[in-house]
Amino acid sequence: MSDLVDAPQDDTPAADDGASGDDVRLPAAIPPPAPSGARLPPVLTEAAVPPAHHGRLPRRTAGRAIAKGVGAALAVLLAASGAVAAFAVSSIVTPVAAKPSVRFESEQVLESVPDIGAMEGGLNFLLVGSDKRPESGAFGDPDLESGVLNDVTMLLHISQDHTHAEVVSFPRDLLVDVPACPDPDDPEAPGYAARYGVKINTILNDGGLGCIAKTLEQMLGITIPVGGVVEFDGVAALSEAVGGVEVCVVDPIEDAYTGLVLDAGSHVIKGYEALAFLRTRHAVGDGSDLARIALQQTFLASLARTVQSAGTLGDPVKLYGIARAVVTNMTLSSGLQDLPRLVSIARALQSTDLDKVVFIQYPTAYTDDFGAVVPGESADVVASALQQDVALQFDPDANEDTPFGTVDPNEADDAPETPGDEASATPEAPAASSDPATPAPTAGPTTEALPGDVSGQTAAEVRCGSANSG
Numbered sequence: 366m367s368d369l370v371d372a373p374q375d376d377t378p379a380a381d382d383g384a385s386g387d388d389v390r391l392p393a394a395i396p397p398p399a400p401s402g403a404r405l406p407p408v409l410t411e412a413a414v415p416p417a418h419h420g421r422l423p424r425r426t427a428g429r430a431i432a433k434g435v436g437a438a439l440a441v442l443l444a445a446s447g448a449v450a451a452f453a454v455s456s457i458v459t460p461v462a463a464k465p466s467v468r469f470e471s472e473q474v475l476e477s478v479p480d481i482g483a484m485e486g487g488l489n490f491l492l493v494g495s496d497k498r499p500e501s502g503a504f505g506d507p508d509l510e511s512g513v514l515n516d517v518t519m520l521l522h523i524s525q526d527h528t529h530a531e532v533v534s535f536p537r538d539l540l541v542d543v544p545a546c547p548d549p550d551d552p553e554a555p556g557y558a559a560r561y562g563v564k565i566n567t568i569l570n571d572g573g574l575g576c577i578a579k580t581l582e583q584m585l586g587i588t589i590p591v592g593g594v595v596e597f598d599g600v601a602a603l604s605e606a607v608g609g610v611e612v613c614v615v616d617p618i619e620d621a622y623t624g625l626v627l628d629a630g631s632h633v634i635k636g637y638e639a640l641a642f643l644r645t646r647h648a649v650g651d652g653s654d655l656a657r658i659a660l661q662q663t664f665l666a667s668l669a670r671t672v673q674s675a676g677t678l679g680d681p682v683k684l685y686g687i688a689r690a691v692v693t694n695m696t697l698s699s700g701l702q703d704l705p706r707l708v709s710i711a712r713a714l715q716s717t718d719l720d721k722v723v724f725i726q727y728p729t730a731y732t733d734d735f736g737a738v739v740p741g742e743s744a745d746v747v748a749s750a751l752q753q754d755v756a757l758q759f760d761p762d763a764n765e766d767t768p769f770g771t772v773d774p775n776e777a778d779d780a781p782e783t784p785g786d787e788a789s790a791t792p793e794a795p796a797a798s799s800d801p802a803t804p805a806p807t808a809g810p811t812t813e814a815l816p817g818d819v820s821g822q823t824a825a826e827v828r829c830g831s832a833n834s835g
Contacts, residue, residue, distance in 0.1 A: 467549055467573055467574045467575050467698055467699065468552075468575065468698065468699045468700075469574075469575050469578050469589065469590055469591065469592065469698050469699075469700065470575065470578075470579060471578070471582065471588045471589055471590045472590045472591070472698070472699065472700045484709040484710055484712070484713050486525050487522070487523050487524050487525040487527075487754060488521075488522075488523045488590070488591070488710060488713070489520060489521070489522050489523075489587050489588060489589045489590070489751070490520070490521040490522075490523070490589070490591050490592060490593075490710070491518075491519075491520060491521075491574070491577060491578045491581065491589050491591070491592030491593075491698075492517075492518075492519040492520070492521060492532075492592065492593060492595075493515045493517060493518055493519075493569065493574060493577060493592065493593070493594045493595075494515070494516065494517035494594065494595050494600075495513060495514060495515050495516065495517075495569050495594060513569055513570035514537070514566045514567065514569060514570060515537075515565070515566050515568060515569035515577060516537045516566050516654075517534075517537075517661075518534070518535040518537070518565055518566070518577060518581075519532055519533065519534050519535070520532070520533045520535075520581060520585075520589070520751075522587075522751050523710070523713050523714060524754050524756070525754050527713050527714070527716065527717060528717065528718070528721060528756070529717065529718075529721035529722070529723070529756040529757075530714060530717055530721065530722045530723070531722075531723045531725055531750075531751065531757060532665070532722070532723070532724045532725065533725045533727050533747065533751075534658045534661070534662070534724070534725065534726055534727060535565055535581075535727045536565075536654050536655055536658065536726075536727065536729055536738050537564065537565065537566035537654050538564055538565075538566070538654060538736070538737045538738055539564065539565045539727070539729060539737070539738050539739070539740070540562045540563065540564060540565075540732070540737050540738070540739050541562075541563065541564075541565045541568075541580055541584055542559070542560070542561045542562065542580070542583065542584070543557075543559060543560045543561075543563055543568060543571075543572065543576065543580050544559050544579055544580065544583050545557065545558055545559045546572035546573070546575065546576035546579055547575070548573075549572060549573025549574070549575060549576070550573075556572075557571055557572050557576070564737060565577075565580070568580060569594075574592055574593075574594055574698065575698075577592075578592055584740075584748070585747075585748045585751055585752070586748055586751075586752050587748075587751050587752055590700055591697075591698050591700040591701050591710075592697075592698045593695045593696060593697040593698060593701060594695065594696045595694060595695050598640075598694060599690070599694030599695060600639060600640045600643055601635075601636045601637050601639060601640045602690040602693070602694050603687070603690045603691070603694065604634065604635040604636060604639035604640075604668075605635050605636050605686075605690070606683065606686035606687045606689070606690040607635075607668065607671050607672060607677060607683065607686075607687060608635070608671075608677075608683065609633040609634060609635035609639075610633065610634060610635065610639060610664060610667050610668050610671055611631060611632070611633050611634075611667050611671075612631070612632055612633075612634055612642060612663060612664055612667055612829075612830070613630065613631040613632070613663075613774055613827070613829040613830070614627050614629055614630070614632075614829055614830045614831065614832070615629060615772050615774065615829045615830070615831050615832075616629055616831055616832035617629050617832065618645070618648050618649065618830065618832055619648060620641070620645045620647055620648035620649075621647075622644075622645070622647050622648075623641040623644045623645045623648075624641050625638070625641035625642055625644075625645045625648065627642075639664070642660070642664060643657075643660075643661050643664060644657075645657065645660065646660075647833065648832060648833055649830050649831065649832060649833055650768065650769040650770065650771075650830070650831065650833060651768040651769045651833065652833040653769055655726065655729075655738075655767075655769035656768075656769035656770075656833070658726050658769075659726065659764075659767075659769055659770050659771045659820070659821075659830075660771065660830045662724040662726070662771070662821060662822055662828075663771050663822070663827075663828045663829065663830060665724060665824075666722075666724060666822055666823065666824045666825075666826060666827075666828070667827070669719055669722055669824035670719060670824060670825070672687070673719060718825075719823065719824040719825040720823045720824070720825040721756060721823070722823060722824035722825075723756075723757050723758075723759070723821060723822075723823050723824075724821045724822055724823070724824070725747060725757065725815075725819060725821040726819070726820050726821050727740070727744065727747060728740070728741035728742070728743040728744050728746075728747065728816075728818050728819045729741045729744075730742075741818060742816075742818065743815070743816040743818050743819050746813075746815065746816060746819070747815075747819065750813055755811050755812070755813045756811065756812045756813070757812070757813055757815055758812050758813065758814050758815065759815055759819070759820070759821060759822070759823075760814065760815060760816065760817040760819070762817060763815070763817050763818070763819060763820045763821075764820050764821075764822070764828070766817065766818075766820075767820050770820050771822070771828040771829060771830055771831065772828060772829045772830070772831050773828060773829075774827060774828070774829045
């Protein structure tokens with residue numbers, strides 16, 4: 366299987382990216398959520414713990430933002446923003462108000478406006494990066510090379526008791542069934558009819574950010590009330606704001622497509638080098654989008670360790686820079702056009718142990734022509750765990766059995782020096798907050814072992830990328 370590369374081969378978006386041939390209805394992994402009514406179900410299904418109390422969301426004009434980057438950066442960076450309320454000055458608030466946004470149909474599940482303290486209960490958060498080139502031309506002619514493809518699609522799940530979090534990455538060539546969606550530019554327009562067996566990365570272009578959320582709600586049986594899109598330059602700005610992120614590779618990496626050049630070993634990367642690291646796929650693993658996801662997870666795990674380090678959380682300048690980078694470079698759904706609510710979500714993650722922050726590659730299998738992937742046998746296990754709010758644990762051999770995975774630096778041949786002590790050591794659990802707004806953790810959550818075909822890593826693990834030998 367090591368020679369399989371998911372289509373398309375070229376990073377430049379093509380006009381026919383998306384469904385290959387006639388629409389094919391895909392079987393749902395699990396039953397979809399109940400139809401919308403006067404009141405939607407809570408963030409988690411009724412089989413989970415009691416529903417959370419969330420803030421009522423202000424309605425704002427819907428809009429669609431097209432940007433490039435890695436949406437998951439927000440999920441981790443928000444954890445460093447717990448003290449950002451002290452910096453809620455016009456230079457942060459103004460960009461939030463100025464950005465266009467889109468309203469999610471499920472925003473109405475939130476009930477009461479939260480304080481600046483940590484939100485109560487759990488939340489599902491959609492994080493998207495699109496393939497739109499910036500007008501500056503820094504990454505190619507925006508008129509000739511731009512697509513409107515959500516090539517990065519991730520879901521952040523924060524547990525009800527805030528003791529664990531999961532970030533699920535969905536491959537760009539995953540075939541999904543898309544429900545009928547309103548026109549993102551004109552909610553009163555007829556919108557888009559339901560489609561079947563289309564590539565997930567075409568939904569941003571066809572139906573907008575809200576339609577991606579609605580598709581994942583149907584596929585996973587959960588409710589997604591908030592989300593955001595990070596701009597093309599956003600990853601560079603965010604990595605600069607935290608002072609760089611330490612990553613490692615076991616082989617020299619040279620990618621002509623992204624311009625990434627790294628010697629074997631550990632590196633602190635930021636700015637456009639960090640962006641190139643997150644975009645590269647031809648040069649790593651088996652050269653597929655699945656390999657890119659695995660490499661992104663190593664970056665995000667290191668980023669999580671960085672923002673939970675004492676140096677970052679205690680540095681007002683870094684906190685201000687992170688907050689500024691997030692609101693300047695992100696387009697957030699209307700439920701997050703409110704700085705206190707953004708901080709409230711951030712503080713929910715502040716005391717989560719890094720070994721309980723899990724980055725999961727959504728399990729898939731190739732189609733017969735290897736031009737796309739479909740949900741794998743264990744997809745319903747991941748969906749059920751999200752519904753039931755269950756903490757997940759990887760099979761220790763899962764990453765070793767995949768041609769697109771990353772490498773344990775302690776087990777690799779000619780392993781590079783492991784990243785610095787602070788990054789490689791499993792951090793101690795943060796002290797319990799004395800802030801009454803932060804709920805005290807309850808008894809440890811039920812943990813479920815994932816099947817061997819579900820790969821990924823925790824934020825506490827250090828893993829390294831490997832070069833594409835093909």
